[in-house]
Every structure is written in C-alpha cells, then in structure tokens.
Amino acid sequence: MSPIVLKLVSQRIALGLMLLLAASALIFAGTQILPGDVAQSILGQSATPEALENLRRDLGLNEPALTRYFNWLSDALRGDLGTALTNGKDIADSMSGRLQNTLFLAASAAAVSVPLAIFLGLLAVQFRNRWPDKLISAVTLATISVPEFILGYVIMYVVAVKLRWLPSVSILRPGMDFGDKLEAIAMPVIVLTFVVLAHMMRMTRAAILNVMESAYIETAELKGLSAFQTIFRHAMPNAISPIVNVVMLNMAYLVVGVVVVEVVFVYPGMGQYLVDHVAKRDVPVVQASGLVFASVYIVLNTLADIIAILANPRLRHPK
C-alpha cells in the first residue's frame, strides 16, 4: 500500500471513529431535549416528589448531563448497556439474541438482493432504452413509491393469505434447523430485497453506464476487441469499485429497512425491540439500540469510502 493510500485510509477510519463518538453524543442529546426525565417516565405523572427524588438519586440523574453522557459511553464501551426500565433486565443480554436474528435476516436479504441487483443492472445496461430496461425502471420506480411496510403487507396478502405458500409471521424458535429458519424468514427477505433492489439496481446501472461511456471503452472497441473482452478487460476493473460502493451504501440502507419489516412480520430482532421500547418510552433501551443501529450504519458507510480509496488507480499508483 502506498503512503498516500495509507494516509487517506487512516484518515477515513479516524473520521469514522469521530463520527461514531459524535453520533453517540447526538443520540444521548436527543433523549435530553425535554425537561421530563427517566424517573418521571418510570413512575408516571402521579408519582410523589419524594419517590421521584429517590429514584433520580439511584439512577444518578442529578449529575450534570455531560457526566452522565461520559458514564453512559464508558459503560457502553465496556459492553454494559444498562438495564431496561420496563422489565429491569440487562439490555446487552436481551439484545445479543435479537442482534443475531437481525443480522441473519439482513445477511440473507443481502445474499439474495446483491447478485440480483447487479444482474438486473447489467441487464438494464445491455438493453439500455429498450423494453427490458424500461420495465425494470418502471417496477423499481413503483417499489420506491410505496413505504416498506405496505410493500410487506401487499406481499404477505398475496403470498401468505391468497396463495398460502408461506406463513404470515416469521417466528424463530430455539432448536429450529437451518432449513426451517430459512422458510420462516422467506417473506421478510423478499420484502427487504424489494426495498433495496430498486436503489441498488439503479445505482449499479448508473455506475456501469458511467464507465461504459468513457473514452477508453471506445479505444478498446476500436482495437477490435469483442464485447466480452471490452467489458471483462476494460470495463470491469473500473466498474468494480463503484459497484462495491453501491452495495455497501445499500447495506446501510438495508439495516434501516429491517426495523419496519421486522415489525410487519413480528420478527424477534433489533428493529422490533427498538420500536416496542420507543412506544414504552424506555429511554435506556432506545439509546442502546439507537447506538447499535447508528454504529452499523457508520461502519458500512466508512467501509464503502475505504473501498473507493483502495480501488482508485490514481491513489494506488501515485506519481
């Protein structure tokens, strides 16, 4: 690795870490913008002032916000995410299984959608401005015009209710074998695939077209190379990095899409955990899950940028 690339990559990693820190501060600050506090939410409006005061002291709420933020952050860094207000359980414990489920769901969706999106993107480029391209872009336009949850119910209505091919909820039980698990998550995977497919396919199409319109592709054609040789030897090396970048950005997008889709299919993952506790106003859980989601999102975005740096020939081979 050349010194410039090393420098840029380490700069980007440092920026990612700074963003993580700042994001944690924002999430913490986001829960502090109202005078009402956690003690009030636990005990409700009818609580006596004494009870409130006692609980505040127990929870350390009388400390300045900045102190509480640093306590929270240093605990979080050590893996201690605090305890839930609603059931008193350790948040990290409740989360670990759900995080696994969510990652399983997201990874399965990625495994289906990434190859499909790239294939459709290539297809759209190959048949540019002809009917397959127009059909693909019309379908993708339709899917981004509908919110994820409605798409979920439409697919559920057709596949589970009318056709009765799959169950309408996705329940994971301990001891299920891999095949059963896959069947259980089939429907959320389909929905998530639709959710990211449109963006990923459009961006892939744009990335490939951008490369295909370069003068060096014309040079290759004028050298008498076959279409396959042109694409394989000249387009691919330059298109891979934008495509990987597109994939990474959409994985980040997928992580957010998961939240809603889990609620639709009552899937026991992080998304549902977060939404449930927002409704119950369980601030520590919301903070902790918000931090986990933001971290995954930032890490994926940082990875996308690093790949773009690594793949840039001008940076890889400096003057």
Added chain:
Amino acid sequence: MSEYLLKVKDLKIGAHVMPPNEKPFDIEIVHGVSFDLEKGKVLGLIGESGAGKSTIGLSALAYGRGSVSITGGEVHVNGRDILTGDKTLLRSLRGHEVTYVSQSAAASFNPSKKILEQVIESCIRHKLCSDSEAKSRAIALFDQLGLPDPATFGDRYPHQVSGGQLQRAMTAMALCPKPDLVIFDEPTTALDVTTQIDVLAAIKRAIHQTGVAALYITHDLAVVAQVSDHIMVLQQGKTVEYGTVDQIINTPKEAYTQALVAVRSIEHEEKQPTATPVLLVEGISARYPRVKSDVLSDVSVELHPGQTLAVVGESGSGKSTLARVITGLLPPRSGKVIFDGRELSSALAERSGEDLRELQMIYQMADTAMNPRQTIANIIGRPLELYFGLKGAEKDKRINELLEEIEMGQEFRNRYPAELSGGQKQRVCIARALAAKPKLIICDEVTSALDPLVADGILKLLLDLQKIEGVSYLFITHDLATVRAIADSIAVMHQGKVVRYGSKSKVLAPPFDDYTDLLLSSVPEMKIGWLENVIAHRKMESAGN
C-alpha cells in the same frame, strides 16, 4: 484488389437527436463525401467545428460515436466493403488494419492498466505476434517517438506521465500492430504550443519511417500542412475543396478555403507609448491560499491609453492569475496596481464603484460568462442601470446603440444566451463590458474557444472598438498569431515571471532569449516544410552548444 487502401464513396452520416420533451428526430451531418487514399499517403481533413471531420475519420473504422450512424455510401478498406455489418470483418479491421489516435489520450487510456499492457493489447488480441515481440516493438516505438526511458516507460500508469507523453504513447499504441492506416483525430490540439511541435515532429517521423497511411484531422491548416500530402477542406458535412497541400495553401480556389488560409493575417500598426500609462503593475507577487510557492513573482508591466498589452504564455505561466490580481479577486502578497493615476485597493470589496466601472473583463467561455436566465437586453442593460442609473426609453436606446456597435440587430434583445452562436455570445459579452464606458478591458483568452474565422471577426471588432472608444486592452492569450494581430506591446510570461517585455516590434525581433525563441519558433506557420526547418535548426543549435 483495388489500388487504393481506403476508398470512400458518397458517404452519408446521420445522427439521432433526442431533445428533452420533444420528439426525437434524425439529421444528416455528412452529406455525401467521397475521397481515396493510397498506401503510405497522408490525407488532411480540415474544417471548423461541425464540419463532420471526426465523424468521417471514424467511418474508416465503421464506427459511429453515440447516436451517430453511417446512413449511406460505401467505405472500402483494402478492397473490402466494411459497412456490410460483418462482425468478424470489423474485428480484424479495427486495431489491426486501421487504428485510431484521439484528441484526448488522457481519457482514452484505461486508468487502471499500465501503459505497455494497453499499447501491445491489439497485437496480442489479434494474435499478430508473441508477447515478447510485441513488447520489443512497443519499446522501439517509444524510442522512435522520443519518449524518456523507452525500456521502462510502459511500466507506468497513464496518470503518471505528462499529456504530451501520453499523446505519443497513444501514437505508439496505434502503430504497434503495424496497421495500414492510422486515423489521427486532432492529436495535438489539447497541447501547449511548445509541446505540440515535439509531438507533431514525432508523429511525422513515425509516419515516415513506418510507411503507414494516415488520415490527419484538425482545425488548424498550418498544422495539417506539415504532415499531409493532400488536404480536403470540409464545411458543414460537405467537401469544399480537395487538392495537394501546395495547391490548397498557395492557390486555394474556393472562397472558404481562401478565408481559412488568410486567417490571422490581420495587420495592426503599433502605437507609440504616451506620457502617462492607464495601468501600471509594479512588482506583483502572488500565490493562492494553501499553496506554498508563488504563482506570480515580481511582475511589472504598463499599459498606455487606447493601446493593447498582450500577455502571452503557456498554461501555468501565471497570465490568468495576473488578471485576477488586477481585478482584485486575488490580493497580491506584494506590489501594487496603479490605475489611471490612483492606487487600487488590493481587495475587490474595498474598491470604489468608479474603479469597478472603469475596469471591465471579458472571459474565455462566453457560455458561462452570461446568466442563462437573463435576456440579452437585461445582460447589456444591467451595467447601464447600475453605473449610470439609466431607465426606460433612455436605457433601451443605449442598448440598441451597443447592439449596433457589436454588429448585432435589435431582434436579439429578447433572446437568451443559449439561442446565440459562440461568436454572438462573445459579442454580447463585449457589449456588456463597453456599456460601463470603461478605460480598460481585460480580455482573458477571448478568442481561444472560437473557430479561427469567428475569432478573426471578434479581433477585428475589438480593434475597431478601440479606435472609436479609445479603450485599452490587457489581452491574455497563448496564441502568438493573435498577439501579432492585436498588440502594441507584449509581455511574455513563463513560470510566473515576465521573461521578455516591450513594444511589439522589439519583442518579436531578435535577439531572443531562449524561452521566447522556443515559443515563437513553435508556432506552426502556413508554409510547407516549416516543421523540418525548425527541427533542423534546433538540432544544429543544440549540436553547436
């Protein structure tokens, strides 16, 4: 077998235009062009933008760029009709029998592959020779084309070498498969004049030594005269005139060709300096923020009322930076600008309205110098409003006068810039500058984006206006022919310094300093054999040293 290598008969080329929100339609851009080319000969295709010369050149590869396609006629290469659509034929033709050198080698090389790999690719893919033989051919070509360290040059990536070197590498790429015909599409247009001459000489030598035939496409008649045997003059997709180089240059028959040959022959009597200069630039040094070296160092020049000072230099010489310092866009580190007897504040924000009015600027790209959302009347009328408070009928009258001065009619008042041609746009920019009744106009490469004939028109207009209005010009350009046409005094800039300065007659007369000599001798002249003379002269000099 035909005796001709390339035979083009009644070639018609069309384009499919798809304007937004309107029905797509087809237009014809080349209307039946015919010519032949013998083995080992060079034909120059010349014309202004829109003449269809590149499109015709690419037809020898049976290739249409984007929505362009060949709609009629025949193209024969080595006796075979190549427009039949036979894919195997095309594959054996392209990159083997016919190769291509584009204007922008920087964009035409794949950024993620080494130069050598790309240069030998045609040989390998067409199975013309072994890998090691292809490499030694490429290295021999690098040497022939005068590239540094021929043995290792190809191990570099395209962005690691200079533009002139890359253009030569692309020539090597075209010659490597030992083709019968090479299409050179404006191969030196994007280069500085001192680089152009080297690349031109290298291309000419390579053509000569390999005995390859070539189509040489350019807008510069002086350039094509150096490398061609025959010349075909094109205008708007039609052949205007075809003949030997000697005939086209010395006895052109058609009026259009005569105009092209006569271009840049404007004569302008040099004026004598007056007592007080209108602009005095004293010891200016300047650098851009976060750059650690000076772009301008200790620049001093002066300009007299009603005269023109030409600032000449290649890209990176600092000539445009000088304009930014004078206008106040870039405050200098040291030195001062004295305008009409008073010292100007270094920063734009501190200058008075009168300072701003009397010092106007015209830009290279008229396209981006006018707000696309304003009509011509608004564009010209704004300085009248701002500086003189003109309104209503009075303003309209003045706008009409200005339009007349730039030789455009009142019907242009309500048009938008996008509806004008390149030359018309630049005229409107001149009118906008004149509207302020300035003492000095800075002209930054105002003719370099225009076709030669249009540029000539603009230069004539500027000279006429100078006579009428008595305005002074600070004329920034890289083109020495323009300088000869318009300047009273000249400052030659090189790497941020003024290397030669004085009246036109003095600067353009020997003895020269090294850089000015190089610069002046590099400007192509419309004479056959000019290139050989210069190269021979330079060789003698370097042998003498």
Added chain:
Amino acid sequence: MMRIPTSALIGLILTSAFFLMALFAPWLAPYGVGEVVGDVWEPASWEFLFGTDGIGRDLLSRMIYGGRTTIFVASAATILSFTLGTTLALSAVVIGGWTDMLLSRFIDLIMSIPTLIFALVVLSVVPVTLPVLILVMGLLDTTRVYRLARAVAADVNVMDYVEAARLRGEGTRWIVFREILPNVLSPLVAELGMRFIFMVLFVSTLSFLGLGIQPPDADWGGIVKDNKEGLVYGVPAALLPAVAIASLAISVNLVADWVLSRTTSLKGGR
C-alpha cells in the same frame, strides 16, 4: 411556448386532485372520521364504497380524512425543511469560509445517523403531537435539502457570470436573488417533489409504528396499522393506503421529472 407532455399533465391533474381532496375533506367524506356506522369489516357496498374497518368506521371517509392529515403533515414538514435547508445552503455558499465548513460538517454528522433511527430516539422522549411531528420530520430532512441545495448553489457560484457580477460591484442580495437563485430553482423544485414523497412515506411509517398520528385521527399509515389483522382473514382494507400513497407518489414524480427536464433543456445548446 409551454407544451406540457401527457405524462406531466396526468401527474399535474392527479396531484391537484389529491390536494383538493385534502382541502375539502369534510365536504367530500360521507361520514365523520371517528364515526362508527356499520359492522366490522363490511365489504364494499353502495352505502360504504370501500367497506368498513376493524371497528365499523367507513373506510372511504377514513381514507379521505387520512389523506388530509398525511398530506398536511407532509406538506408542512416539506415547507419547513425546504425553507430552512435552502436558506442555510445559500448563505453557506455565499458567505463561504468557516460558516460554510462548520454548517456542512454539522449536517454530515446528523446524516451519519439513519433518519428513522434518529426520529425514533427523539420521539421516545417527546410527546407525539402534530407540531412535534412536523418539527422533527422537517428538521431531520433539512439535512438532505441542505446537501442538494449547497451542491447546486456551489456549482452556480463558481460560474463566470457570478464572478462578473461581483466584479461589477453588485451587492450580496443581487447576487443571491438575481444570479444564483434563478439558476438553482428548477432542480430544487424537482427535489421538492421528491422530498414531499419522502415525507409522505416517512409520516406513514411513523404512524404505522404507532409513533406518528395518534388515534382517533386517521392517516394512511394508521389505517394500515388499524386493519392489518384483517389481512389474515382476507380483508384487503389495509392495502387501500398502498394504492393511495403509490398513486400520489407517482403523480408527484411525473411532475418533478417534467420540471427537471425543462431545466436541462434550457441549459443545453441552442
């Protein structure tokens, strides 16, 4: 001179129809928004054109009132994000220097957290009312408007004609309103459509999660939430909002596309 293509015309008509429906909801809806008028999940009939919902309210009336709420909240949030985002972006570009850098970095920071997640975090502590919802949605989306407006304005700001105006001695107001704004407006108007659609999707999602419009008020996301159990019994009531949202989104898209292509045609050659 103004030739409107068919697709844009359809888009314009449908979009105005939706907005008129929102404006005149009380006159158009046959029943009240919370009125229980029939049996649970009655099928479509002359009395109830779309049938009834899970507690016997008229679905057509719910859809009309729901559209009113959804469109109102989305419009208000879009106007907020647009005014704020464009003003901040244009100031950042014209003032430049530190102001520009600090603002842009701060926006980058907010955008490093997914919008939905950030909204959920904030909505976990504040009471969910209409003004709060509009404020949270509008402020979060300001970041995206800012990014686009800043990019477009920065492109225009380096044009020679803006420099020419500075050299002419024009004031900041002239430069912003006469030179820059007219040239950034069209892409921004097209983006306005996209932002509006995003806001419709956003508020529907929040309501579906139970964190948006609160009952008994109706909105399209809420109608899905109220009727999702019916799906299992084969009652497609929950899918009605899908049709509404999709047709609104597509018609706004058609208009936005047209606005954008008009801009590019103006920029292009002769």
